[in-house]
Amino acid sequence: MEKQKKQSQFKEVWRRLKKSKPAMFGLIVLSLLILTALFAEQIIPYKKALEMNAAIRLKPPSLEHIFGTDAYGRDLFARVLHGGRRSLLIGFGATAGALFFGWIIASIVSYYGTRVDNLLMRLMDIIAAVPMTLMALAVVSALGPTLQNLIIAIAFARIPTFARIIRSSMLSVVDAEYIEAAHAGGAGALRIILKHITPNVSGTMIVQTTMATAQLILIAASLSFLGLGVQLPTPEWGALLSEAREFMRTTPLLMVFPGIFMVLTSLSLNLLGDGLRDALDPKLKS
């Protein structure tokens, strides 16, 4: 019975989402981007992204190198594709981390109430008092610029936003009668949080996750662009742009391709997020 109910709810959301053309466009573009990232190795081997060849420096697009070549004669298509692997990994990884810890904090404060709430949320206020890019910058500079540290730094900077938003959704749920009923039925804290509170705020969490991923991919890219994220010659969209900057005058295409991929990613995530918000809560739709 319960399973059937869940499925029908999922179906209902999917039915509404399908009707939104922008959201479907976003979903298709995003799926394609994720697929090219997952199968980058099969499309074009990683070694082509690192193989230098002085004879073909800064060449325009051709059949052999469809995006052209960079300043070291490396294939730009391979670099953008394999760069996408890292950019998406950082974006999704950091979002997952921030979501997880934000959710834990929100659960604790909304379940245990005022005193814990004051303590943890003031801590969140402190982290949030430093603008996100700045906080990520400070953390990654202290930990050292590697892909892993970049994920940690960005996730850390995004935790307060998740915690605040999930908390405010949860607060509107914790006093509901069905929670009281669960208490009366002898359910423990963990069970109530996992089975009764979280499913009822999952809509907010899903929408926030898509929006955050778009935002965090751009922040990661800007840190790499400053030379404080993924280090060259490892390809990543922001790092590619920082390299492209030096050859802007002669070969502007170097910055066009990674940029277009970034815009497509963040656009598709935003469109999908907008669509999901409307599909999950039709009341909100204007």
Added chain:
Amino acid sequence: MWKYVIKRLLLIIPILLGVTILIFFVMELSPGDPASTILGAGATQEAIDMLNKELGYDRPMLTRLGSYIANVFLKGDFGNSYRSRLPVIDSIVVSIPISLRVAFFAITFAAVVGIPIGVLSAVKQYSLLDTIPTVTSLFLSALPGFWLGMMLLYLFALKLGILPSYGVETWKGFILPTISLGLPYAAQEMRFTRSSMLETIRSDYVRTARAKGAAERRVIWRHALKNALLPVITVTGTIFAAMLGGAVVTESLYSIPGLGSLLVTSIKIKDTPTVMGCTFVLAAMCSLVLLVVDLLYAVVDPRIKAKYSK
């Protein structure tokens, strides 16, 4: 009202204290001691120990934290730069006005472009005047500011040669940074104004105004707009705070000698006191901006004012 202002001002202090402690611990995560970083790989252990002692790094961590907090909050002293050995506060004070100017131009640009277009597209909902800005704003808010900056730089500075590609010595130098920092946020302002305006247009008092026969123009300008713009104030303030932080990338792209550039350079040369100072000052400025926004909101919205005047 004054009581509220003072209360809010006092509340900033614990936040900033927390920020200082947080930044201190974050910086403690970085491996190695300052002297080894300053002197490089070739230095003898003796020289390293001596310099660490001179910098006060031989003391226990909590003692250092305590004296750092005391210096920052009681004397406004952020210590000396590891590199130039000059007070950090001197280089910060020079950069603040430049950063503020860039952020101020950008927020003005974002508001002047975004708000009127947002109002217009709400009033003309579903017409071309609504669709075109809405679609454009979707693309603009997906643009990474620094990429937009690079493209503008290429077009206007390198290709057409009509604007300088770096520095802010002349007013022309501000144009590209303003647009590249402001345009994605203009899209946000537009989207937000539009939805706020749409909500207001459907409210009861607007219907009443229409029902009593007020002209449509009067309904929009006198009744709806004033109320619709209230939440826009908050968003504009939040964006301004985000800009102060986000300007780090723009400043470094256009070689603008503001706080952002200072911060990035200091990170690269591992000048920890300057990094901490810049982060603290930027966080403090953001907190102040958000406070001003809250107060402004109370000033323009009598409902909130009434709540706090008690």
